[in-house]
Structure formats: C-alpha cells, structure tokens
Amino acid sequence: MPLDYIASYWNQFIDSLKEKSSPDLELCGSFHFGGKEDASSIAKLVTAGIKTATGSLLWVYESENNPIPSIGEFNIITDSNEMPVCVIQTKEISIVPFKEVGTKFAFDSGEGDRTLESWREIYWEYIQSECERINKEPTMETPLVCEYFKVVYAEPFQF
Known part of the structure; x- marks a missing residue:
C-alpha cells in the first residue's frame, strides 16, 4: 500500500475537524488487526463499535525496541488490502x-462469541505465534498490553 494513502486519509481526517484552531494532532502509525486475511472483518467490528479493545504482547514491544501505545495517540486502521x-x-x-484478563475486556475485544473462553482461545494462538517469533516461552503469566480505543473518524477514503 502506498504510504501516501495513509497520509491522505490522515489529512482527510484533519480536514474534517470542525475546530481548525485545535492543537496540531499527530499520527502515530497505521496497522491492521489480526492476520491480513482477517483484517477487513475485524476492521468492520471496529467501525461498528463492537471491537473497542485489543491486546498485544509486552515482550514484542520490548524485543523490537518499540514503545507501548500511549493514551491519546492516533492510529489509522487498515483492511486486508491495506487501505485506510x-x-x-x-x-x-x-x-x-x-x-x-477479565470478561469485560474479552467482551470489548469483540471477536469470537465475545466470551472470556473464546477470547482466551483466540489470543492463546496469537501469543504462541508471537512468542515463537521472538524466541520466548508463552505462559499464563505472559504480559499483555491491554488497550481501549475509540473510533474518532470512519469516513470512506476519498481517492
């Protein structure tokens, strides 16, 4: 996906803000939820307000020398075609x-049948995969970065 699609969508969002005198907002990045094959269906859960939380492995941030998400940061969510x-x-x-991780977070993650059992099954596969990738041993103590977010803009991308 050309990065200019992301930049264009960010500009589209900024242009939509009614209060033009607001402080300069910064885009942190762009990503998709789940594997590429699931990204579009999960993005629909996000835009529908069903998925308002997500989890990721703290160890991945540490192994890649990346900061964990910060409260207030903005990100663009993409679909399976890497479109905003x-x-x-x-x-x-x-x-x-x-x-x-509790039942509320599992429900707010919006995937599967939204139960804690379903969430644990889905996320355990993710944890195992990520731990294998970074040479860590997954355990029930594996630290997750649990993030709540809200959609602030969901207009279609204007080419």
Whole structure:
C-alpha cells in the first residue's frame, strides 16, 4: 500500500475537524488487526463499535525496541488490502498477565462469541505465534498490553 494513502486519509481526517484552531494532532502509525486475511472483518467490528479493545504482547514491544501505545495517540486502521478504514484514539492502557484478563475486556475485544473462553482461545494462538517469533516461552503469566480505543473518524477514503 502506498504510504501516501495513509497520509491522505490522515489529512482527510484533519480536514474534517470542525475546530481548525485545535492543537496540531499527530499520527502515530497505521496497522491492521489480526492476520491480513482477517483484517477487513475485524476492521468492520471496529467501525461498528463492537471491537473497542485489543491486546498485544509486552515482550514484542520490548524485543523490537518499540514503545507501548500511549493514551491519546492516533492510529489509522487498515483492511486486508491495506487501505485506510478509520482513525482510532487510544483511551486506556494497562499491562495484565494473560490469566488475569477479565470478561469485560474479552467482551470489548469483540471477536469470537465475545466470551472470556473464546477470547482466551483466540489470543492463546496469537501469543504462541508471537512468542515463537521472538524466541520466548508463552505462559499464563505472559504480559499483555491491554488497550481501549475509540473510533474518532470512519469516513470512506476519498481517492
């Protein structure tokens, strides 16, 4: 995907703001949820307001020398074709061992049947895959970065 699509969508979002005198907002980055094959279906959950939370491995941020998400940051969510779908803003961050993630977070993650059992099954596969990639051993204590976000812009991309 050409990076100019991301930049164009960000500009489209900025242009949509009613209060032009607001402080300069900065785009943190762009990404898709799940694997590339699932990105479009998960993006639909986000824009529908069903998925308002996501989890990622703290160890991945550490191994890649990347900061964890920050409250207030903006990111563009893309679909399976890497096209921009919406802009989200991070609202809350906590670091929780896998085994301590609760039913509310599982429900707010919006995937599967939204139960804790379904969430644990989906995320355990993700944890195993990511741990294998970074040479870590997954356990029930694996630290997850639990993030709540809200969609702040979801207009179609204007070419």
